[in-house]
Amino acid sequence: MKEEKRIEEDVKVPKIEEKVVKQTKVEEQKEVFVHLLMAKKLLSQGEYDGSLGENQKVLSLSGNNPPGDEALFNTGLIYSHYGNPKKDYKRSLEFFQKLLADYPQSPLIEQAKIWMGVLQVIEESKKVDIEIEQKKKELSR
Numbered sequence: 001m002k003e004e005k006r007i008e009e010d011v012k013v014p015k016i017e018e019k020v021v022k023q024t025k026v027e028e029q030k031e032v033f034v035h036l037l038m039a040k041k042l043l044s045q046g047e048y049d050g051s052l053g054e055n056q057k058v059l060s061l062s063g064n065n066p067p068g069d070e071a072l073f074n075t076g077l078i079y080s081h082y083g084n085p086k087k088d089y090k091r092s093l094e095f096f097q098k099l100l101a102d103y104p105q106s107p108l109i110e111q112a113k114i115w116m117g118v119l120q121v122i123e124e125s126k127k128v129d130i131e132i133e134q135k136k137k138e139l140s141r
Helices: 002-044 048-062 068-080 089-102 109-139
Strands: none
Touching: 002 048, 002 068, 048 068, 068 089, 068 109, 089 109
16 A cells, blocks of 8 residues: 555656646747847847847757747848948858758748848959959059
């Protein structure tokens, strides 16, 4: 009789622990999505640094799981955003490339590839502009 009760108690404890683990995971997922929503809100308000910080929190909390792919995509957008005074197309490209490498099944892959193509054209145009300016200087001497 005592043995049966002890076995029942042993069975109950793992079930309780299992519920606690599931509840903790749900709370962590909520936290990740709160940061993701905040990142989007801050971006829409032109708060680029704040949005970067929120996306970074999403990345650190999600590991290599969604919505980490969305945070990488958003970060790429922030670094290429026309209104961002700290825009950096090379950095933007790095985040889109990381998205492709880390999340090959992400639904954001095609959009990231499009952005990468556009940003590569912009970077090449910059190089051509620099070369033209150098040639102008050489000719004016």
